[in-house]
Amino acid sequence: VIASHLVTPEDIDVSWADIAGLDGVIQELRETVVLPVRHRELFRRSQLWRAPKGVLLHGPPGCGKTLIAKAIAKDAGMRFINLDVAVLTDKWYGESQKLATAVFTLAQKIQPCIIFIDEIESFLRMRGSGDHEATAMMKTQFMLQWDGLMSSANVCVLVLGATNRPQDLDKAILRRMPAQFHIGVPHDSQRQAILRLILQSEQLNPSVNLKELARLTPGFSGSDLRELCRHASMYRMRLFMRENLNMGEGASEGEFQWDFASKDQSLQ
Numbered sequence: 001v002i003a004s005h006l007v008t009p010e011d012i013d014v015s016w017a018d019i020a021g022l023d024g025v026i027q028e029l030r031e032t033v034v035l036p037v038r039h040r041e042l043f044r045r046s047q048l049w050r051a052p053k054g055v056l057l058h059g060p061p062g063c064g065k066t067l068i069a070k071a072i073a074k075d076a077g078m079r080f081i082n083l084d085v086a087v088l089t090d091k092w093y094g095e096s097q098k099l100a101t102a103v104f105t106l107a108q109k110i111q112p113c114i115i116f117i118d119e120i121e122s123f124l125r126m127r128g129s130g131d132h133e134a135t136a137m138m139k140t141q142f143m144l145q146w147d148g149l150m151s152s153a154n155v156c157v158l159v160l161g162a163t164n165r166p167q168d169l170d171k172a173i174l175r176r177m178p179a180q181f182h183i184g185v186p187h188d189s190q191r192q193a194i195l196r197l198i199l200q201s202e203q204l205n206p207s208v209n210l211k212e213l214a215r216l217t218p219g220f221s222g223s224d225l226r227e228l229c230r231h232a233s234m235y236r237m238r239l240f241m242r243e244n245l246n247m248g249e250g251a252s253e254g255e256f257q258w259d260f261a262s263k264d265q266s267l268q
């Protein structure tokens with residue numbers, strides 16, 4: 001079951017070039033995580049420069065945490081186990097301690113490897129507080145296995161967690177993830193860079209002004225911006241169909257309208 005969540009670096013479909021506006025954090029991640037893995041022999045002699053065994057990416061939804069996790073794995077040449085918590089705990093219900101052991105055993109066998117846990121707070125939240133006994137045991141086992149990694153310098157396995165709610169992670173977990181990176185809502189120039197990337201292979205009307213579009217979209221995540229562009233292109237496509245192929249309904253003449261105050265809307 002776990003192997004079906006495994007991807008090799010060659011098959012990872014995201015690289016740094018697919019991420020815009022995050023050059024600073026990417027630079028830090030490359031230095032902290034990627035270089036010590038790619039140059040293990042060099043870094044092995046140093047006590048200070050070791051590949052971390054726990055890294056946390058935190059920030060609001062849709063701002064690039066999953067993209068970054070995959071790009072790290074690709075750049076560092078690491079295999080990538082995407083631990084879908086809901087599926088795995090469900091499938092292994094009652095045997096969840098074995099799940100934790102199996103994940104780490106597999107990761108060590110195929111190292112260098114990233115164990116990626118999205119929404120890590122829901123997996124490892126508040127140990128002991130009202131947990132089902134089996135879940136609590138699985139968490140304890142997970143922590144034990146993780147500690148095993150920390151003590152073995154030659155093992156190149158990284159637990160990479162992502163969360164929108166870092167406040168729900170207990171101190172024991174945060175301690176195991178000393179490297180923490182905030183991936184925030186993009187500001188003006190970051191939005192402009194993201195829009196440029198999303199639209200790079202589209203045929204744009206020369207009147208489209210990305211700087212202005214970025215100015216009009218405060219609070220939009222990368223995912224919101226992609227959605228906005230998708231809606232705009234669908235609008236254009238519907239108009240084209242109607243004008244040229246006598247097909248389709250819904251797009252009226254005139255400008256594409258978007259009420260920028262509200263992201264949650266359909267095309268007008």
Ligand code: ATP
Nearest residue numbers: 018019020061062063064065066067194222223226
């Ligand atoms: P969640 O917390 O919901 O899992 P996330 O932070 O992991 O969100 P991603 O899944 O990495 O967000 O991003 C969602 C989509 O938004 C990406 O597939 C991409 O299309 C777009 N996107 C987000 N941020 C960026 C960015 N900085 N550059 C380019 N595309 C972006």
